[in-house]
Amino acid sequence: MTTTLGYAVLGLLARRPHSGYEVAARMRTPIGYFWTASHAQIHGTLSKLVEAGLAAYTTEPGPGPYDKKMYTLTPAGRTELARWAASPPPAPQPRNEMLLRVYNGWLADPAAVVAMLDGEIARHRDTLGTYQELRAAFDANGTPDDPRSVRFADYATLLAGIGSEREELRWLKWLRDTLRAASDSDGAG
Amino acid sequence: MTTTLGYAVLGLLARRPHSGYEVAARMRTPIGYFWTASHAQIHGTLSKLVEAGLAAYTTEPGPGPYDKKMYTLTPAGRTELARWAASPPPAPQPRNEMLLRVYNGWLADPAAVVAMLDGEIARHRDTLGTYQELRAAFDANGTPDDPRSVRFADYATLLAGIGSEREELRWLKWLRDTLRAASDSDGAG
DNA sequence: CGTAACTATGTCGGCGTTGACATAGTGCGG
DNA sequence: CCGCACTATGTCAACGCCGACATAGTTACG
Numbered sequence: 001m002t003t004t005l006g007y008a009v010l011g012l013l014a015r016r017p018h019s020g021y022e023v024a025a026r027m028r029t030p031i032g033y034f035w036t037a038s039h040a041q042i043h044g045t046l047s048k049l050v051e052a053g054l055a056a057y058t059t060e061p062g063p064g065p066y067d068k069k070m071y072t073l074t075p076a077g078r079t080e081l082a083r084w085a086a087s088p089p090p091a092p093q094p095r096n097e098m099l100l101r102v103y104n105g106w107l108a109d110p111a112a113v114v115a116m117l118d119g120e121i122a123r124h125r126d127t128l129g130t131y132q133e134l135r136a137a138f139d140a141n142g143t144p145d146d147p148r149s150v151r152f153a154d155y156a157t158l159l160a161g162i163g164s165e166r167e168e169l170r171w172l173k174w175l176r177d178t179l180r181a182a183s184d185s186d187g188a189g
Numbered sequence: 190m191t192t193t194l195g196y197a198v199l200g201l202l203a204r205r206p207h208s209g210y211e212v213a214a215r216m217r218t219p220i221g222y223f224w225t226a227s228h229a230q231i232h233g234t235l236s237k238l239v240e241a242g243l244a245a246y247t248t249e250p251g252p253g254p255y256d257k258k259m260y261t262l263t264p265a266g267r268t269e270l271a272r273w274a275a276s277p278p279p280a281p282q283p284r285n286e287m288l289l290r291v292y293n294g295w296l297a298d299p300a301a302v303v304a305m306l307d308g309e310i311a312r313h314r315d316t317l318g319t320y321q322e323l324r325a326a327f328d329a330n331g332t333p334d335d336p337r338s339v340r341f342a343d344y345a346t347l348l349a350g351i352g353s354e355r356e357e358l359r360w361l362k363w364l365r366d367t368l369r370a371a372s373d374s375d376g377a378g
Numbered sequence: 379c380g381t382a383a384c385t386a387t388g389t390c391g392g393c394g395t396t397g398a399c400a401t402a403g404t405g406c407g408g
Numbered sequence: 409c410c411g412c413a414c415t416a417t418g419t420c421a422a423c424g425c426c427g428a429c430a431t432a433g434t435t436a437c438g
Contacts, residue, residue, distance in 0.1 A: 003394075004286055011293045021416050034288035038396060043418065063403040066417040078296065085293040086301035088308050089286045093425095097193055097278045099223035099346050104200045104274040106342040107267065112275035119277050147371040153295040157288050160360050167356040171349050182336040192424075210386050227426060232388065252433040255387040282395095 001080050002052060005045050008035045010081045013055055013073040015150060020046055020069060030154075033131075033161055046071060054080055102175065110183040117176040121169065128165040134158055190269050191241060194234050197224045199270045202244055202262040204339060209235055209258060219343070222320075222350055235260060243269055291364065299372040306365040310358065317354040323347055 002010075012018055012026050023046070024039040037045075046069075049055040054077035062068030073081070098120065105113045135158055138144065144152040191199075201207055201215050212235070213228040226234075235258075238244040243266035251257030262270070287309065294302045324347055327333065333341040 004289065005394085007293065008289055011289065014293065014296060019416075020418095021414095024416095031289075031292075032283070034283050034285040034292070036282045036284070036395095039417085040397080040419085041395060062416055063414090064416050065401045065403090068416060081293055082296040082298075085290045086297040086305050087290075088305055089290060091312065092284075092286065093225045094221070094223050095225070095281075095284070096223040097281065099349055100193065100197055100200065100220075101274045101276075101278060102349070103220075103223070103342055103346050104196065104203065104270055105345075106337055106339050107203060107271040108275040109271075110336060116275050116277055123280065147299060147368050148295055150295050153292055156294075156364055157292050159363075160288055160291070163356050163360050164353065167352050171352050174348075175345055179336045194424085208386075209388095210384095213386095228387085229389085229427080230425060251386055252384095253386050254431050254433085257386060 001084070002049060002054065003045065005035070005037050005041060006049055006054070007081060007084050008037070009042065009045055009049060010054060010073060010077050013071055014078060014081060017070050017072045019071070023071070030157075034157065049077070053077075105179075110179050114176055114179050114183065117172055117179070121172050121176065124165055124169050124172065128162065128169065131158060131162045131165060135162060190273075191238060191243065192234065194224070194226050194230060195238055195243070196270060196273050197226070198231065198234055198238060199243060199262060199266050202260055203267060203270060206259050206261045208260070212260070219346075223346065238266070242266075294368075299368050303365055303368050303372065306361055306368070310361050310365065313354055313358050313361065317351065317358065320347060320351045320354060324351060 008027070008031055009023055012023055012031070018026065020039070020043055024037075024042050027035070027037050027042060046055065046057075050057060050071075054074060055071050056074050057069040057071045060068045060070060101116070102113075135155075138151075138155055138158070144155040146152055197216070197220055198212055201212055201220070207215065209228070209232055213226075213231050216224070216226050216231060235244065235246075239246060239260075243263055244260050245263050246258040246260045248256045248258055290305070291302075324344075327340075327344055327347070333344040335341055
C-alpha cells in the first residue's frame with residue numbers, strides 16, 4: 001500500500017500527531033536506530049500518505065513562508081499499519097560495509113586494519129552506552145510487562161539494539177585482538 | 190574512487206579472475222551474505238572499473254550473442270582496494286524492517302505477530318545452519334590462524350554472520366515467547 | 379523431440395534516496 | 409546589531425538499485 005518509509009511515518013502518527021518537521025526529527029531519534037530518511041523524502045511521503053487516505057492534516061499558521069501542517073493517522077491508516085506490522089517481512093538485502101572491508105583486509109597493512117577496527121569499536125561503544133541509558137530510564141519506571149502497550153514495543157526494539165551492539169562489539173574486539181597479536185609477533189620476531 | 194559495489198567486485202577479482210556471470214553468481218553466494226547486487230548492476234560496475242583502470246578484461250568466444258569477458262584486477266585496483274579496506278567506514282544507515290514491524294506490533298493481534306515471528310525464526314535458523322556447515326568445513330581443514338591469509342578473511346566474516354544470526358535468534362525467541370505467554374493468559378483468563 | 383536449466387552479456391524504465399538549494403520568521407548569545 | 413540556531417516546508421538533479429526485457433548457444437532430462 002505504501003513504502004516502508006510510509007509505515008515508519010504512520011508508526012509515529014499512531015503514537016501522536018506530528019508536523020513534518022517533527023517527523024523528520026523523530027526519524028533521526030529514535031526511529032533512526034532502525035530506519036533513516038531525510039526531510040526531503042519525508043515531505044513527499046507525507047503527501048502520498050494523505051493522497052492514499054492513510055493520513056490527514058490540519059493547517060496552522062507557522063513561521064516562514066509555508067503554513068505548518070499537523071498530520072494525524074486516519075482509521076484506514078491505523079488498519080493498514082496493523083495489517084502490515086504482522087505481515088511477514090521480505091528477506092532483507094544485507095548491506096554491511098564493515099564485513100566487506102574485513103573480506104578484503106588480507107590485502108592491507110594489519111596495523112592499519114587494527115586502527116580502523118579501534119575506531120569502529122569506539123563508535124559501537126558510544127551507541128551501546130546511549131541504548132543502556134535509555135534502558136535504565138525504562139527500568140526506573142518499571143520494566144514494561146504488557147506486550148500490547150506502546151511502551152513494550154519501544155522496549156523490545158531497544159533490547160534488539162542492545163543485543164546486536166553487544167554482539168557486534170564482541171566480534172570486533174576478537175578480530176582486533178587477533179590481528180594485533182599477529183602484527184606484534186611479526187614486529188618482535 | 191568507485192562505489193561500494195565496485196569494491197565488492199574488486200574483492201572477488203583479487204582472489205581470482207572472474208567473468209561477469211561468475212561475479213553475479215558470487216554476489217549471491219558468498220558475498221550475498223553481506224552485500225547484494227543484480228547482474229544488471231554488475232555489468233555496469235565492471236565497465237566503470239575498467240574505465241577507471243582498476244580492472245581489465247580479455248575476450249574469449251562464448252555461447253550466445255556476446256563474447257565472454259574474463260576480468261582481472263590491475264595493480265592500481267589492488268592498491269586502491271587495499272587502501273579502501275583499511276579506511277574508516279561511514280556510519281551505516283540502519284534499515285531493519287523487522288524492528289519497524291515490532292515498533293508497530295502493539296496495534297496488531299498478538300497471535301498474528303507470534304506467527305510472523307515464528308516464520309522469521311525459521312528463516313534465521315536455516316541461515317545459521319548454513320553458516321555452521323561452512324564453519325565445520327573450515328575447521329575440518331584446520332582453523333585459519335594466519336590473519337593475513339585470504340582464508341582467515343573469509344573465516345572472520347563467517348564468524349560475524351554466525352554471531353549476529355545467533356543474537357538475532359535469541360532476541361526473536363524472547364519476543365515470541367513473551368507475546369505468546371501474554372496471549373495465552375488472555376485466552377485462559 | 380521438446381523444454382527446461384545453465385552459460386553469458388547487454389539495455390531500459392522506474393523508484394528510493396541523498397544532498398543541495400530556496401524561503402522566511404523567532405529567539406538567543408556575543 | 410550581527411549572526412547563528414531553530415522552526416517549518418518545499419523543489420530539483422543525480423545516483424544507486426531492481427525487475428523486466430532481449431538474445432542465443434549448450435547440455436541434460438523426460
